[in-house]
Amino acid sequence: MINQDFNSIIDLIKAFPTQQSCIDHLEQLRWNGNVVSPFDSESKVYNCKGNKYKCKNTGKYFNVKTNTIFDNTKIELQKWFLGIWLVTSHKKGISSLQLGRDLNITQKSAWFMLSRIRQCFGIDNDSQLDNEVEADETFVGGKNKNRHANKKIKGSSDDKAPVLGMVERNGKVIAKQIPNTTYETLSIEILKSVKETAKLYTDEYTSYKRLKRVYDHQVVKHSQYQYVQGRVHTNTIEGFWSLLKRGIVGIYHFTSKKHLQLYVDEFVFRYNSRTSSEAMRFNLFLQNIENRITYQTLING
Template identity: 50%
Template sequence: MFNKDFNSILEVAREFATEEKCIEHLEALYWNNIPVSPFHEDSKVYKCKGNKYKCKTSGKYFTVKTGSMFDNTKIELPKWFMAIFLVTNHKKGISSVQLGKDLQISQKSAWFMLMRIRKCFGIENDIDDKFGGICEADESFFGGKNKNRHKDKKVPMSQGRSFKDKTPVIGILQRGDYEIVDGKKVMLSHSKVKCIVGKNTKSETIQPFIKSVLIKDSVLISDEWWGYRGLDSMYDHHVVDHGKKQYVNYDNPEIHSNSMEGFWGIMKRSYNGIYNWWSRKHIQNYVDEHVYRFNLRELNNSERFNYLIKNSQIRTKYKQLTT
């Protein structure tokens, strides 16, 4: 079941056509088919009717959905599984309006499902592994373009790096390793990113993030922004001066931040073409979504699907999202 590659939403619908099949899959992924109490891991567990279990130590009942993003949901698990497949495999994401139509549920319910899923996407961005080798750092800004706003809604002095009307996102990309075999580049590992939403792009915001992610003495490539100044003592820091229209160091073509710019390009096209708007409150969740898909892009459809479900034991309540 785990190794089967689902090449289409139709195959997911066939494989997980019933609630029972979905529950069996969750029990295999979460527990390896040996029930574990969410209240006391070492407690003896009694099997009850209706896919329920009882924790001997606490005396409480639970199911495989308890404490996960499926906890207390009124939507059938087959629809959840289809939603997970869609959002993990659509390169630029899927809107709540479109998901609601695809699953025949309300837009409000679809939005809640997507936000619960995005909370689980954060596992990839939060994972505690350090970057090394050659890394690129950059910032990008998300929000509507001032030139496209109505005259009454234009924000003065908001050009360039001003973020009065935008939200800054700071990212670091670790390039993949490769070797040359018979004159051809063979990838040994693929590039990965980590991103955070920042209050600003000052050094006190950028540099602690970089230091928390990068191993000392790594190669760090950035643009000329003053927020990166002072990192030379910790890293082999190279600067590409975008202000002078320099995008590659011609003395050393490896010195560029074009890979990070490519990641921003995917996010921008997603923002403009799919979502159209992200609130400041929830933007980190959307960033986590893109980091997840980028970092796991080499996995096949079912591996991405199962990786998310295996790490979906995060319950998000509607009140948490709306207050």
């Protein structure tokens, strides 16, 4: 099943016509014939009826959905698979209203499904970039003056949150929400995500200046209308910002600071798997589903 290529919704429905076919696919992806207990990875596992297993050391029962985004869900796996397909294949994402209509579920259920799916996108945050790397910061969010009168924040000019992005030419992008754009904050994140052997390209923002001590750092001066100087430019990362902001404004309309990183991770996942087939991207996601969040945790605060 894993090697089967499905590049459309019709192919996906044909590949997974039943709940059991979805379970079999998940078991092969997660365990490949060697079932591991989520309660004790060293424990012997007994095979029980109804796709259940028993952990010998803890005495607990589990299945392939335990401790994943599918845990304790009442929505059938076929709809989950379709939802994941729609989220990962749509370049700018999909709203909970549209997903609810497509899957014939309530908007509340679709929002919770999307939120659980987003918990699993941040799989490249710990990788490092090399060669030619572009770095740039942007601000995402709305302005305080556009809020309703009863929702305005006193002493605040806007509700924008800074995000730092780093992209390796012809490679991956890393994007992280940051508390501010000071030298200390930017340098910590760049040193964590970019190897010292890389060539670093940024604009002339003062917080990047001291990075010359570590990197072969070159600058384009946007304030002087200089956008490309040979191989030095930040057009690649700015192209990613364009995708992110068009998706948030056009599809989601709004995202709070609390959940912003999850939306950023969603766009990072699609960008970093842009050369993969639809089936490969779908299976890559299913291999990273052990990041469950409850509804109460999600809405808290």
